[in-house]
Amino acid sequence: MKRLLMALGMPVLQRMEPELAHGFAISALRRGLVPTPGAFSTPRLETRLAGLNLPNPVGLAAGFDKNARAIAPLLQSGFGFIELGAATPRAQPGNPRPRLFRLREDQAVINRFGFNNDGAEAIAARLRARPKAGPGTGPGTGPGTGIVGLNLGANKDSANRAADFAQVLRICGPYVDFATVNVSSPNTEKLRDLQGKAALSALLAGVMEMRATLPRPIPVFLKIAPDLDLAALDDIAEIARESGLDAVIATNTTLARNGLTSPQSAEAGGLSGAPLFVPSTRILAELSQRLDGRIPLVGVGGIATGAQAYEKIRAGASAVQLYSALVYGGIGLVNTIARDLDALLQRDGYASVADAVGSGRSAWLAAANSIAG
Numbered sequence: 001m002k003r004l005l006m007a008l009g010m011p012v013l014q015r016m017e018p019e020l021a022h023g024f025a026i027s028a029l030r031r032g033l034v035p036t037p038g039a040f041s042t043p044r045l046e047t048r049l050a051g052l053n054l055p056n057p058v059g060l061a062a063g064f065d066k067n068a069r070a071i072a073p074l075l076q077s078g079f080g081f082i083e084l085g086a087a088t089p090r091a092q093p094g095n096p097r098p099r100l101f102r103l104r105e106d107q108a109v110i111n112r113f114g115f116n117n118d119g120a121e122a123i124a125a126r127l128r129a130r131p132k133a134g135p136g137t138g139p140g141t142g143p144g145t146g147i148v149g150l151n152l153g154a155n156k157d158s159a160n161r162a163a164d165f166a167q168v169l170r171i172c173g174p175y176v177d178f179a180t181v182n183v184s185s186p187n188t189e190k191l192r193d194l195q196g197k198a199a200l201s202a203l204l205a206g207v208m209e210m211r212a213t214l215p216r217p218i219p220v221f222l223k224i225a226p227d228l229d230l231a232a233l234d235d236i237a238e239i240a241r242e243s244g245l246d247a248v249i250a251t252n253t254t255l256a257r258n259g260l261t262s263p264q265s266a267e268a269g270g271l272s273g274a275p276l277f278v279p280s281t282r283i284l285a286e287l288s289q290r291l292d293g294r295i296p297l298v299g300v301g302g303i304a305t306g307a308q309a310y311e312k313i314r315a316g317a318s319a320v321q322l323y324s325a326l327v328y329g330g331i332g333l334v335n336t337i338a339r340d341l342d343a344l345l346q347r348d349g350y351a352s353v354a355d356a357v358g359s360g361r362s363a364w365l366a367a368a369n370s371i372a373g
Contacts, residue, residue, distance in 0.1 A: 010330050018100040018109075018327075022064075025331075029070040029077070034331055036076035039146075040338040044345045047080065047353045049296055049319045050219035050246035052147050052177055056080035056338045057319035057353050058309060061300050062151035062180065062223075063111070064323050067118045068126040075146035078334030083321065084123070085151030086182050089167045091119030092155055095187065099269070102327060103262035107304070108276075109324045111253070112269030114187045115153045120171040123150070127175035149178040151223070152207075156188055162203040166210040173214045181207055184225035184252035186270045192225060197235040204243040219246035224287075226251035226280045226301060233283070237290035249298040249321070250287055251280040273324035277302025281315050285364035288316025293358070304329060306340020313341075313353060314360030 013021040028034050041055035048054070060082040065074060068084045075082060094116025101110045117123065131145045152168045154161035169179050181204065183194040194203055204222070211217055222245050224236055240248055253270025260275060280301025288297055296319075299312030304325035312320045325333055350356045 014102075017098070018102050019097065022100065026065060026070050029073040029331075032073070034073065034077065036073050037078060037335060038076055039078050039080055040335045040342070041080075042342050044350065044352055045080075045338060045342050047319055049081075049298070050178065050221070052081065052219065054080040054147060054319065056341075057313070057317075058334060058338050058341070059083060059298070059319055059321040060334075061321035061323040062086055062182070063113070064326070066113075066116065068123045068130075068150075071126070071130045071148060075148070077331050078338060079146075080319070080338070081147035081149065081177075083149040083151055083178075083180060084127075084176075085117065085180075086115050086153035086185070087117055087120050087123045087150055087168050087172060088115050088153045088155045089120050089158075089164050089171070090155050091122065092116060092157075101264045101267050101269075103260065103264055103271075103273070104328075105262040106260050106265065106273065106275055107328055108260070108262070108271055108273030109327055110264065110267045110269045110271050112187045112267075114156065115185065117153075120168045124172045124175060127172060130175070147177045149180060149221070150176045151180045151182045153182050153185070154188065154191065161191070162194065162199070162206060165203060166206045169207055169210045170213070173211065173218060174216075176218060178219040178221060178246070179207075179211075180221040180223050180249060182223045182252070184223050186225070186253060186255050195225065195228070195232065195236070197239065200236075201239055201243065204239065204245065208244055221245065221247040221249050221298065223249040223252055224283070226254045226276065226283050227256065228283065230286065233286050233290060237287060240291065240295050245295060247296045247298055247318075248287060248291070249300055250284045250317075251276075251301050254279060272301065273327075274302050274304065277308060281312060282364055282368045284312060284317060285315040285361045286368065288358055288361050289365060303337070304333070306337045306342075306344060309337050309341045310344045310356070311360065313356050314358070315364045316358045316361050318354065318357055 045056040095114035154164035299317030
């Protein structure tokens with residue numbers, strides 16, 4: 001019955017106003033109207049990321065469940081791990097509507113939400129109530145247990161945005177398995193300025209100091225933009241090593257609008273989905289070369305198939321995340337991607353995801369160099 005409802009519901013959701021459809025999707029998950037088969041896993045897919053044990057490397061990117069309202073059903077929907085948020089210290093409404101747009105012809109999405117969320121205290125209360133598998137131990141066996149991370153953001157009107165990230169970590173950090181510093185959203189004015197070398201180093205120092213005060217240390221990730229030049233990537237790699245980051249997520253949405261055909265392609269905001277796959281994977285490969293396995297990477301941007309997840313891994317990612325593909329493929333896409341990824345690893349003789357990481361990086365770097373030349 002759930003599968004039938006899902007099959008009937010997707011066309012309806014596709015005709016709704018996008019943000020309204022998003023709200024309905026969260027509600028359907030919470031009400032148990034969506035199939036939740038659990039994460040597909042094999043020994044090949046089991047992944048260790050920054051000390052966290054994942055049943056598979058296919059994760060949910062931040063932005064889908066901003067307010068931690070559907071934690072248990074999302075963990076049972078096939079994801080190896082999920083990332084909630086972004087959360088800011090104080091609740092804020094975000095940017096005016098409309099602020100979410102489907103680009104059907106391009107299989108893409110533009111959003112300019114602006115960190116709309118219920119605030120760190122409300123989100124922490126929901127995180128506190130979630131089923132636990134034990135600190136960072138893995139997916140567990142009970143309903144709703146698994147690896148949960150939180151994307152940290154800053155309030156739009158904050159006088160000290162750098163301090164906001166540490167404040168959200170203080171409030172929510174005891175109840176999550178990892179936290180991501182998000183200085184790469186294009187929808188909060190001047191937020192990306194914090195990606196500069198001096199500003200980012202200082203921000204991360206504050207976050208790491210706050211992490212040391214938590215009841216248990218958790219991995220801290222950094223999410224970067226796809227619109228960085230190579231000099232900026234050099235700085236990111238240096239900062240990642242010096243600050244003690246546990247992983248880097250590459251990448252967030254882009255401001256670029258290359259080759260789009262959808263009528264709404266000129267809307268302001270961050271572009272995600274299919275057009276982001278190539279530029280984000282090139283950034284991933286470049287960063288993988290600079291870090292050379294010293295810090296794991298999470299590949300995000302344009303993943304809608306197992307083959308694309310595999311390409312992210314071959315470019316240097318130890319795990320991947322997706323979100324926009326769910327707009328067009330539904331939640332059932334998650335286990336399809338995991339199964340297809342497992343088949344590709346088996347086809348190429350890899351015993352694990354880790355064995356395949358970076359195996360195709362040189363091809364992505366060569367392609368990038370040929371375009372630059």
